[in-house]
Amino acid sequence: MKPLRIGITGGIGSGKSTVAKVFEAFGIPCYYADSNAKRLMVEDDEVKSDLIAYFGEELYPDGVLNRSWLAQKIFESEEDRQFVNGVVHPAVAKDFERWADEQSSPYVLREAAILFETGGYKTSDANILVTAPEEVRIERVMNRDGVDEQSVVARMRSQWSDEHKSKLADFIILNDGNSTLIPQVQTIHEAILSRANQAN
Ligand SMILES: CC(C)(COP(=O)(O)OP(=O)(O)OC[C@H]1O[C@@H](n2cnc3c(N)ncnc32)[C@H](O)[C@@H]1O)[C@@H](O)C(=O)NCCC(=O)NCCS
Numbered sequence: 001m002k003p004l005r006i007g008i009t010g011g012i013g014s015g016k017s018t019v020a021k022v023f024e025a026f027g028i029p030c031y032y033a034d035s036n037a038k039r040l041m042v043e044d045d046e047v048k049s050d051l052i053a054y055f056g057e058e059l060y061p062d063g064v065l066n067r068s069w070l071a072q073k074i075f076e077s078e079e080d081r082q083f084v085n086g087v088v089h090p091a092v093a094k095d096f097e098r099w100a101d102e103q104s105s106p107y108v109l110r111e112a113a114i115l116f117e118t119g120g121y122k123t124s125d126a127n128i129l130v131t132a133p134e135e136v137r138i139e140r141v142m143n144r145d146g147v148d149e150q151s152v153v154a155r156m157r158s159q160w161s162d163e164h165k166s167k168l169a170d171f172i173i174l175n176d177g178n179s180t181l182i183p184q185v186q187t188i189h190e191a192i193l194s195r196a197n198q199a200n
């Protein structure tokens with residue numbers, strides 16, 4: 001029996017990876033789209049050659065993906081971002097499906113920053129949105145990555161607002177630093193488990 005596919009998303013600094021780790025503590029496997037995207041950009045020859053054809057060899061100096069160079073390009077130019085998204089996201093979606101089929105839990109999570117924006121949420125059985133106020137998110141990322149406010153805001157502006165995404169989410173987790181996470185995760189975990197039981 002195939003596990004249910006559950007998307008978990010949230011804007012930069014919302015804490016979606018932190019929340020995904022709580023689900024993992026409940027025994028639920030999680031696929032992290034950001035890190036797998038970066039892996040595929042190095043390992044998948046088709047993805048790599050499409051990116052080189054567009055950006056040139058300087059994207060991989062000494063064979064290593066130049067992340068900061070690419071980040072500067074894609075968060076400044078919508079055209080460049082759409083190109084990268086168009087190459088990387090189908091490869092990630094395929095890789096996720098292959099991975100999900102290998103799991104034996106009642107459901108699996110797919111953690112991705114822009115699940116609604118890409119339309120990837122449509123292939124999920126349900127989607128969880130993690131939210132936090134923008135000022136909290138900016139502060140978190142500045143502290144975590146040692147970057148300035150401007151670079152966090154550039155990424156934030158390339159993503160949909162929480163208000164927009166809330167309309168498409170089946171479950172919402174508030175991670176503002178004051179609300180406790182474990183009870184929120186537990187309630188959703190139980191709701192998804194009962195959905196998985198009904199499906200099987
Ligand atoms: C530009 C890259 C190399 C920068 O790497 P870096 O280590 O600095 O950031 P990281 O990958 O950890 O992403 C951090 C956050 O940036 C935001 N972000 C990343 N890619 C995108 C994107 N295409 N659109 C909007 N926001 C994005 C997300 O909030 C994400 O969680 C990297 O983000 C990337 O390869 N992006 C393109 C692939 C992609 O779309 N990944 C996102 C999910 S599949």
Ligand SMILES: Nc1ncnc2c1ncn2[C@@H]1O[C@H](COP(=O)(O)OP(=O)(O)OP(=O)(O)O)[C@@H](O)[C@H]1O
Pocket residue numbers: 010011012013014015016017018019034113140141144175176177
């Ligand atoms: N409830 C919380 N209390 C305190 N710190 C938190 C909380 N949630 C997240 N953080 C911290 O905020 C930072 C951002 O969280 P996390 O990496 O989970 O966010 P994210 O949504 O996955 O971010 P990104 O989109 O950049 O990958 C991390 O340093 C994390 O430890």
